[in-house]
Amino acid sequence: ADLSGKWYTENIQDPPVQFIKVGKVFHFHSQERVIFQDGRPSHTIDQNVTLSRISETEFQGLVSFYDSRGCTFKDLEVMAEFQDDNTLNVLMTVPRYQYGRNCFLLETVQVPVQLKRLQ
Numbered sequence: 001a002d003l004s005g006k007w008y009t010e011n012i013q014d015p016p017v018q019f020i021k022v023g024k025v026f027h028f029h030s031q032e033r034v035i036f037q038d039g040r041p042s043h044t045i046d047q048n049v050t051l052s053r054i055s056e057t058e059f060q061g062l063v064s065f066y067d068s069r070g071c072t073f074k075d076l077e078v079m080a081e082f083q084d085d086n087t088l089n090v091l092m093t094v095p096r097y098q099y100g101r102n103c104f105l106l107e108t109v110q111v112p113v114q115l116k117r118l119q
Helices: none
Strands: 006-007 017-022 025-035 041-053 058-067 072-083 087-099 103-117
Touching: 025 058, 041 072, 058 087, 072 103
Parallel strands: none
Antiparallel strands: 006 017, 006 103, 017 025, 025 041, 041 058, 058 072, 072 087, 087 103
């Protein structure tokens, strides 16, 4: 049960997730570009995930979100568990927030994501 390598979501158009192991911790970084309806770029959201093994098939970690408009939400919980050698179930805590003069956290929600190993 190793996280190293590339994984993909059900939406094959999403870029693959690539975990990199440094020491005993797996790291992942992504950046999402948010676009206005008229096609103009709005902002980006960077996501940093760290996962550590807590059992043979389970991992626990943290995720931080950085919005290019100045909103930052750090150290939200992430859990991951292997369903089988090529399927990883992830439960990620994600902020729901309102952007205005300040970043106002409305709530956090847990979002399940299933990743399949890129063969």
